[in-house]
Amino acid sequence: MPLNYSKWDQLELSDDSDIEGHPNVDKRSLIRWKQRDIHEKREVRKHKIDALKAEIACNNTLQPRLKRIKERIAGATGLGTGDWAEDAEAGKTQTGLAFFQYLVDRLQTSPSSAAPPTNAKDQPTYDAMVLSLLLQIYDSVKALPKDEQEKGVLEGMEKHIKQLREHTRKLGSDLDAEVKEQNKHITSDDIKEGWENKYVPPKPAPPPIKNAITEVPKNKTTKTTTTYEVLNQPASSSSAPAPSASADDDDEPEDLPELTPSLARFSRLPLWNYAQSFSFIQENRDVVVPGASDALLVAAFQAQSDGNTAFAKQCVHQSLLLQYCDKLGKDGVRVFFQKMIAGDKRAVPIFVKDVEDTYAHLVTRAAAAAAESSSSAQKEQIQLVPENADSTISFNVPDGPPPENLILEGPETEGLDVEEVRKALMMRWTVFEGFSPELKDALREGTLESVNKVLGQMDVAEAEDVVSKLDLVGIMSFAEGGIRDETGQAQEAEGEDD
Missing domain, CATH: 1.20.58.610 (Cdc37, Hsp90 binding domain)
Structure with missing residues (x-):
């Protein structure tokens, strides 16, 4: 099969062999000038093509509008359903010069901001271009008699529509010529990667849920012990101790998997x-x-x-x-x-x-x-239980605060300070008054069952606080042993109450 090399004719090269310059100008400068000239002409052609496309698009928008305006002036009603001024509801029933005057006023008072998509400075809007054309036509017919003005407006509209159509056709021919000239040469814009790698590596697999429960936990390992048989067996007294329980034997509760x-x-x-x-x-x-x-x-x-x-x-x-x-x-x-x-x-x-x-x-x-x-x-509750059968627990409930004239009598009162005794009795009364009514009634009753019944209805912390206060101020007294809670933990007695 013969090979076609004609595409290489489109390459535009700046070779040294095709440049002939003045002998007083170095060839390197001539080559740079040639390259710059090629790039400048290429950019000018590109801008010209963009300008021709924009102008053709603008004319394709204006031409149907002018045709519709001409038909409305000629007597057609209800034409158009767009957003332009000639399609407004207020002017759909008007024709002739009345519609022409209405349209001029509408374009002057409330023009649309729609304009051709170009970067030209002070680019006029579509409504501004239509208004300029209508005013130009009116200036050419306003000297005519009124009965001939409508005919003159229609002739002027038809003339400009024809000129616009011919001009658009010429612009299309110029655009085709420029595009053809541009395609004569291969540029960097025409380069396409024919063997570009499109492979995208797959996403990594998502990680498992934190604290996921597996079939075989990692901490469950099988330990293998190797024993060796020796000729001289050690004595029984020197035998190795039994292996102690390892930490793996007591399985702590693991964290449960949570929702992501x-x-x-x-x-x-x-x-x-x-x-x-x-x-x-x-x-x-x-x-x-x-x-x-x-x-x-x-x-x-x-x-x-x-x-x-x-x-x-x-x-x-x-x-x-x-x-x-x-x-x-x-x-x-x-x-x-x-x-x-x-x-x-x-x-x-x-x-x-x-x-x-x-x-x-x-x-x-x-x-x-x-x-x-x-x-x-x-x-979980606190109960007072005697340490043994010989132990007794009693409750000394104060009748009230200490009297003002406190007198200490008896053989064991020698050397005691009255004020210190008064403070101790006052503390006992204050602590007793701070208890709940149910506990005070149980203490006045004086039986261990009634007090335990009230303690059983309390929280553990609250019941422990009550027992410590009873023991501290001497409301609770016991002999021979101590008291213990439901778990059997004994509380040592410090002595009998006075």
């Missing part, structure tokens, strides 16, 4: 709307990752515990969607949703039943967890 922003939006999708879920998965690759299904189940359990049953069922539904897609293999997402969207009579009932059963099991587990939490909270 994409999974949170995925969990809000409505039930049984398989098409919407499939579209969401296609747009968000980070939904189908390890741990996503477990994170949705954790969110479902939390929502059910908080009483948000609708959201809990949505999370279960979306979690099972991901589980089914994973079980169907590499192309499981497409296969599963293709069957569900098509309404497969075998696949849909199975999936619906699995969702209902899983949600029912979740409801049961959440209720059991709530009951277990409530019962464990009720068991």
Whole structure:
């Protein structure tokens, strides 16, 4: 097959061999001037082509407008549905010179800002060009009699429309000639990359969910112990001690997987709307990752515990969607949703039943967890129990504040300061008055059962504070041993109350 080399004739080269200059001018300067001349002519031609295209586009806009104005003056009504001044509702019923005068007034008072898309300075608008033409036509016919002015306007309009059409045709011929001249030479603008690499590397796979639950946890490792048989066995007394329990034996609760922003939006999708879920998965690759299904189940359990049953069922539904897609293999997402969207009579009932059963099991587990939490909270209470059968606990309730004339009597009162005793008695009374009415009534009753009943209704911290105050001011006294709470932790007695 013969090869065609004619395209290389379009190359415009600035070679040294085709330049002949004056002997007093160096050839290097002549070459630079030649290159600059080529580029300048190329830029001038490019600007001329752009100007011709803009002028032709402007004439193509003005020509139908002038034709429509001429027809309206000639008597046609209701023409045009555009946004120009001649298409306004106010002038649709007018014809002849009345319409001509209306149009001139309209273009002068409220012209449109639409103009040809050029960068020329002070570029006139379309309305300004039409108004200039109409005023030019009116100046040429205003000297005629009134009955001949309308005919003169129509002749002037027809003349200018014909001139505009001929001028546009000439501009088109000039444009074709300039484009043909431009295409004679190959320039840098015509260079196209024929073997450009369009390969785009695939996006990396999204990471798994944080704290994702895997089948084999990393901290569960199998330890292998190698023993060696020796000739001289060590004595039994020098045998190695039994291995101690390692830290791996006590499994600490791991952090549960949490919803990512994409999974949170995925969990809000409505039930049984398989098409919407499939579209969401296609747009968000980070939904189908390890741990996503477990994170949705954790969110479902939390929502059910908080009483948000609708959201809990949505999370279960979306979690099972991901589980089914994973079980169907590499192309499981497409296969599963293709069957569900098509309404497969075998696949849909199975999936619906699995969702209902899983949600029912979740409801049961959440209720059991709530009951277990409530019962464990009720068991935490403080109770006063004698250390042994010989110990006794009594309560010395003050009758009131110390009297003004306090007299100390008895053998054990020698050397005591009256004011210090008064302060101690006043502190006891103040502490007693700060207790709740139920506790004061139980203390006045003086039985351990009544006091424990009131302490059992308090929080652990509040009950511990009450016991410490009773012991501090001497309202509670005991002998031989001490008292202990429900866990059996003894509180050592410091002595009997005076």
